[in-house]
Amino acid sequence: MGWQPIETAPKDWSAILLYEEDANRNNEVGEGYFAPSTYGGDDCWRWTCTERANPSHWMPLPKPPTEDE
Numbered sequence: 001m002g003w004q005p006i007e008t009a010p011k012d013w014s015a016i017l018l019y020e021e022d023a024n025r026n027n028e029v030g031e032g033y034f035a036p037s038t039y040g041g042d043d044c045w046r047w048t049c050t051e052r053a054n055p056s057h058w059m060p061l062p063k064p065p066t067e068d069e
Contacts (some may be wrong), residue, residue, distance in 0.1 A: 001060060006045070009058040011036065018045060018055040031061065 009016060011034040018032040032047045032055070045053040 003057040003059050006055050006058055009034065011043075015048070015061055017059045017061060018047070018053055019057040019059075020053055020055045022054075 003019060006018075013033050013035070015031055015033055018028075018030060020028045022028060030047055032045060032053050035041070035044055035046050037043045045055055047053050
């Protein structure tokens, strides 16, 4: 499973990889999630550091390594 359009991403607080094309950030990739407006704010994508994100694509986080790796 490769990069997918952000419109297809889960919106249930799941941690996923986000891709954001931004001239100031040089195309950032990092862990993030969708934060619904459950606490009175706006629905939005966020990097795990709570900064707002504007991603165009997403993909699942990779599986953790096993003892053999």
